[in-house]
Amino acid sequence: MPNSELMPIGVFARRCGLTSSALRFYADSGLLPPAEVDPVSGYRYYGADQLERAATLRRLREIAMPLAAAEAVLDAGAEEAARLLDEHVARVVADAAATLREAAAIKSALAGAPGVTIATLKGPVLADAVEQVLTATAHEPGMPVLAGVRVEAGPEAVTLTATDRYRLSVRTLVSARPPERTWAGTVDGDDLRAAACAVRRGALVRVEALPHGIRLAVAGREDRHCRLLSGEFPDHRLMLASLGAVTTRATVAKGPLLRALEEQPGERVALHVADRAVRVHPLDGTHPATTIPGTTIPAATTGEALRIGFELTTLHPAVSTAIGPDLMLDLRGPDQPVTIRSADRGDLTTLAMPVASD
Template sequence: MELLTIGAFARLSRLSPKALRLYDELELLRPARVDPDTGYRYYTASQLGRARLVAWLRRLGMPLAGIRAVCALPPAGAAREIGAYWARVEAETAVRRDLAAFLVAELTGEPGRDPMTMLELRHSAHTDRGLVRPANQDTVYAGRRLLAVADGFGPAGRSASGAAVAALRFLDEAAEPPADGLLGALEDAVRRAGEAVRDLTGGAHDAGTTLTALLWTGSRLALAHIGDSRAYLLRAGELYRFTRDHRVEPRSLLLLKALTGDADPVPDLRLHEPLPGDRYLLCSDGLTEAVPDARIAELLSGGAGAEGTVRALVDAALAAGAPDNVTCVVADVTGPVRAPAAAGRPATPGEPVV
């Protein structure tokens, strides 16, 4: 086996000797041989592919644990992992972009809806065991200010989803909107929900819950999301999806993030400015796994009220076999009570999903 000096290997891999020494220290690219007397590193030509891959993944910003995982996979698996990582980066960047735009508008006083303009939210909720599962582990809540769906899993799934939603209910029962802002209040509440789930499960990793919640003030909405339940918006006949599934792969049952006994919750957070005529849907994956987005959009646009639409959505999942629990909340925005002082039209969340 012919060995290459670190200088020769650096030239061939287009990496600096300093970078190669760093990758050695990080255990990402170990030399084939280290001289016991001089400490000089030697490599083989067969290591060039891994060297370039490590360098590219570092430039991509992938964490060290992710790089190790990718390097241990065959090419097809590595490609899937890189694609999943970049999808998460883009989704997280979009959430931060929305928050940054909101903060810029707030701090510069750009015109928007008068904060005293109060819209109304009329909603209906329903949960069903489905046709296969022996029990319903979903929990749903629809109150004056708070809408929430939690999908429990594992031996204590039902209790976990109930505890998570219960930890948020104080937001609905408060006499006034949160003084520290919608996002801050929701983030703190999700942290409490995580603590409640940990206390319940005793630190076990095989039980937990998703959580998707909307907090309403009458002029703004805040979203907190972790797991693979979903939030949608129907606006002017177009269906938009607010959330991304925190799954290992699109069709996987394994969640990257959820409220469990062994992890601190890190939810996606975003602010949204509603319009009269908007219709929101929160649902567990028992609906979205059984009913495609196109059919969901059709039912949401069907002209029925919130209660009739919820029933139609659940019935559609049951007609499709409903292998999982099915939970839905539909909320309609009506109003305003009085006209806004400034006519700023909120942007839609992105491209329609259908």
């Protein structure tokens, strides 16, 4: 290569964002050897065509990718490189979550306060409840509590509540043993999600309150720690208390309703409740409801006929997590939340906010 096309190591370092010492290290490691080395002076020179590889290497190291993995990405095709990056990110995220949980456990141990049992629950039941209410969480900048689950332990039951401001899911569980005291806190949803797989295999899970979180203890298994989130959880009781009277009620099979929602082509759907049926169709204000293709599902209906619209991403999770084969929909008008619950079991209740119809 002509010398005019080569750059000394200092110039190359400035252009690619790496230090000269890092370039020497990567050259010795075989990841980025110089294009030419002066046999007399030992000076290293790099070509312009090496800038992209050098910059990519810098970015890979900035996300803490090990050298061997970085080399594999650099030498792979686009699809394989993307897969390797995804695997690395998944490991980093899992390690970070484990570190946060372990830090919470250490802080609780340093505080010296023993855990207080606030509930004793069946493992599979607790795992199901966690997964059901987690569908109503959201990661919102500035509102970390929306990514958490409000846990309230009383003398008779434990209540799990989550909300993303468009949905509100509440699940009530009966403790197998009386708690040592009442307790309430907002628990990190990601920690609960990670713990759900472990506690599912436990016959009984002892839920203990700690200074900085809760501990889920299963006999014969490693304890799982879940952190508490700071900030005030939304006043869901006020929301529930302010709900208007139910004007329309429909009892409908869950399976057909889910299929109808999934078959709709748009991002918004409408429910038309009337004449012993729930009709699901795209939410399109430019056509009368009777002209829009949709799916009609038989239902037991009472009250006024009503058409109400939803974002599919709001309504579908609320329906899919409901318990049992039949659902009860309590409606209060086109601009009021709908309550979705099992037709025969009331321990999971979800509120879904509608959208305005054009």
